[in-house]
Structure formats: structure tokens, C-alpha cells
Amino acid sequence: MVMPADSALLETLDSLGTPLLRLDALGVVTFANLALARWLGVSQRRLLGLHAAALEQEGQQLAIGLVRGMQAPLRLRRVGLALPGTAPVLFADLWLSPAADGLWLEAHPVDEFPGEDPARLLPAALAASLKGLAHELRNPLLGIKGAAQLLARRIDAEGRELTAIIESEVGRLSMLVDQLLSPAPPRPFVPVNVHAVLERVLRLAESDAGWAVHLQRDYDPSLPEFPADPDRLAQAVWNLVRNAIEAGAGRVTLRTRAEHAARIGSAPPALALRLDVIDDGRGVPPELAEHLLLPLVSGRADGTGLGLALAQQVAREHRGALTWRSRPGHTVFTLMLPLGSETEPADG
Numbered sequence: 001m002v003m004p005a006d007s008a009l010l011e012t013l014d015s016l017g018t019p020l021l022r023l024d025a026l027g028v029v030t031f032a033n034l035a036l037a038r039w040l041g042v043s044q045r046r047l048l049g050l051h052a053a054a055l056e057q058e059g060q061q062l063a064i065g066l067v068r069g070m071q072a073p074l075r076l077r078r079v080g081l082a083l084p085g086t087a088p089v090l091f092a093d094l095w096l097s098p099a100a101d102g103l104w105l106e107a108h109p110v111d112e113f114p115g116e117d118p119a120r121l122l123p124a125a126l127a128a129s130l131k132g133l134a135h136e137l138r139n140p141l142l143g144i145k146g147a148a149q150l151l152a153r154r155i156d157a158e159g160r161e162l163t164a165i166i167e168s169e170v171g172r173l174s175m176l177v178d179q180l181l182s183p184a185p186p187r188p189f190v191p192v193n194v195h196a197v198l199e200r201v202l203r204l205a206e207s208d209a210g211w212a213v214h215l216q217r218d219y220d221p222s223l224p225e226f227p228a229d230p231d232r233l234a235q236a237v238w239n240l241v242r243n244a245i246e247a248g249a250g251r252v253t254l255r256t257r258a259e260h261a262a263r264i265g266s267a268p269p270a271l272a273l274r275l276d277v278i279d280d281g282r283g284v285p286p287e288l289a290e291h292l293l294l295p296l297v298s299g300r301a302d303g304t305g306l307g308l309a310l311a312q313q314v315a316r317e318h319r320g321a322l323t324w325r326s327r328p329g330h331t332v333f334t335l336m337l338p339l340g341s342e343t344e345p346a347d348g
Helices: 007-015 034-040 061-068 124-152 157-181 194-212 230-246 286-291 307-317
Strands: 020-024 029-032 056-058 074-081 090-099 102-109 190-192 214-218 226-228 251-262 270-279 321-327 330-338
Touching: 020 034, 034 102, 056 061, 061 074, 061 090, 124 157, 157 194, 190 194, 190 230, 194 214, 194 226, 194 230, 194 251, 194 270, 226 230, 226 330, 230 251, 230 270, 230 307, 230 330, 251 330, 307 321, 307 330
Parallel strands: 214 251
Antiparallel strands: 020 029, 020 102, 056 074, 074 090, 090 102, 190 226, 251 270, 270 330, 321 330
16 A cells, blocks of 8 residues: 555655655545554554544544645644544644645644654664764864864954854854753744845855855845745755755745735735746655655665755744755755744744
8 A cells, every 4th residue: 555665765754753644636545654544543554545534533634634735745733643433533734735736644643642652752772863963063063163263363364254253153063062951942033134134044055165156046025024044044045055055056046025915824815925937957856755854764875864954944943845846957845834914933
């Protein structure tokens, strides 16, 4: 019943702590990872061939969402799920993401459970590895920052501008390390000029790629400031630009536009920021198309597969969405972010 896919990828998805379902175009389960089966208290085999709407035990959010989610990513809040005829009903926020000939359904349980439920937490070994990595990174980062500060005293103004970028990025990485060691709640959003964020990313790209890549700006100067986390937003856009560079792009364009009557997920139409990262690189490999935004999926042997997943997470934190389209020579990743008055990040 599992749709054709790389076995190594399925093994990776099966090891994730986040419950996942793969649905065909009719909403029938073709793949369920171990985390979801354990959370529901059933075997993976019992879920295969079941229509996903049959799992919803209260209301019709999922039944309606399966239709709407075929066109765009969709979030459903606090959906009650259980295998028909079993108990108890468990609640989760659901993300529906379109895939070729179907959908991915990602569940984030919202109730408290005793103990370290594998559907709620990263596997202990992975969590320990991340903390170990964070400890190993901390000292080199301090060394890089100190060296940049010493270098700034010996060079001209243009050089000091570059060392300031080094110090700024070391500070951002240090903050990420601290979050791995001691996770903190999201920071309140502040008014952000998106073009200031993009200029920061372009300076990083210029330092990284040099003259090998032509970087273009296509900005809408009428865009207002909007509530966001500028560091997280810069990280997401930088991941998209870096992916383009690593895909062999000779030209990368950052384009901003105001999108009127934009619909993002289940939210009503509103004014939104459309941020396109356009490149002329090799494009997305067809075998990765269905799973591109999932964690640990990469088209490079040395890739981590976390860049696009993080960009998608940042979009969700800002109540937005990340979409893409690609063919060889023309790839576009689009961040759609509401230009509303919200001042707090999305939960989850």
C-alpha cells in the first residue's frame, strides 16, 4: 500500500518523532510512520488503506480540510483523532501539505501525556546528540568572534563592515546554540522592514558566493513594515538563497510584492507579503519533489536536509506559508506572509 518512494527516505520518516501520514489523491492512507501509529496506539498496518477522514472522531475539520489542502498548505487546530471503534480520542493540530498525487499530513499533539511519548519528543539519542553538538560549537564560535574583533582594529572601514557581518552572524549562531541547550519560547514580534532583512541576506550571499553568482533585487518599495522576528526571517531567506547557490545558480533574484486578497491556509483573504527567491539553477530533482520540505530530505550527499524544513517552520511561525515550483533553469520558492497587526508568533 505504500506509494513508490526511496526506502532510505521512508526509513528516515519512520524514525521521526513527528507523526506523519502520506495520503493519496482520495485521502487514503498509503504510509504511516511509527510515531503516528504509537500515538494512536495501533499498528502501522492497521492504518494503511484507511481513509484519513475516518480517523476524525469529533467534527468535520479534516474531512473538509482534505479537499482544501490539495491546493495549498492548511492548518487545522485541535482535531480529535482515533481509529474507528477505539478510544481514547486524542487531539492534535494538523498540517496538510500538497504533494504529487496526494497530501502529507503532519500531526502535533496538543494534550499532555505522561512520560516521554515518542510522538511528542525527539528520540532521546537525537536530543542528546543535538546538545552535544551545541556544546562543541560554542567554543569555536567564541574564537571566531574574538578573532573578528581583533581583525577589525587593524583594517580599513570597508574591512570593518565585513567583520561586523561576521560578528553579527556569530551572534545569531550563538543564539541558536543557546536555544538547543535551553529551548526558550518564541520572542515577541517587532515591526520589520523586509528589505532591510533581505539586504542582510544579500551581504551574506555576496560574502559566500563572491562574483560567481549575480544577485538581483526586485523590490516593491510601497511595502509597509510588518510584525516579525527579523533574525528568524533572515535565517529562512538565507536558507533559500543558499540552496539556490548550491543548486548551481548563476543568477538569484529576491522579489517582493504586495499580494491582495491572498489566502494562506484556512485564514480569510488578506493583504500579504509575497517574497520570491528565484534562481536559474538545476532545479528540484523529481525524486525529491514529494518530500522536499520534510526534515532530513536533501539532494546533496553532504546536505543536512534541514534548511527548507526550517524555512517552512519560520513561515508557519509568522502565520504564513512556503511554496515552490521548479523546472531546470527556473526555480521559485515563495514565502507568503500576512501583513496584519498580529504582534505574537504563531503557536507551534
